[in-house]
Amino acid sequence: LAQEAVVELKDNDGRMIPAYDLLSRAAEKLDDMAELDSETEEMAQSLKDILFRLDDVIEKLRFYQEQLDFDPEHAREVEERFIALSDLMRKYGSSLAEVCAYGSEAAAEMEALKGAA
Numbered sequence: 572l573a574q575e576a577v578v579e580l581k582d583n584d585g586r587m588i589p590a591y592d593l594l595s596r597a598a599e600k601l602d603d604m605a606e607l608d609s610e611t612e613e614m615a616q617s618l619k620d621i622l623f624r625l626d627d628v629i630e631k632l633r634f635y636q637e638q639l640d641f642d643p644e645h646a647r648e649v650e651e652r653f654i655a656l657s658d659l660m661r662k663y664g665s666s667l668a669e670v671c672a673y674g675s676e677a678a679a680e681m682e683a684l685k686g687a688a
Contacts, residue, residue, distance in 0.1 A: 574636050581629050591629070594622055 581591040601615035656667065663673040 576632055598622055
């Protein structure tokens, strides 16, 4: 989603004109108008401020997107652990707490059997 937002705002590979470019063009027109009519200077400055804020949002979105990039190997390991836990829950209890309790009981029973031998 972050990448899609950046694409729509700034980098859309020529599919259509990105929002940033449209606003930038409008800001240029307002600058031209401000040279002819000082009453439009405030509007021109407001639009420039919006562009600066939009630049900031785009940079933050790009940074956020980079943070989301994940390692496929790590994702595979996490998935394997999840499958193992699901198998344990299917066999020894309906929750992780029940599985842990079963494991503790089994370990205690094993120690008791070792002590009896």
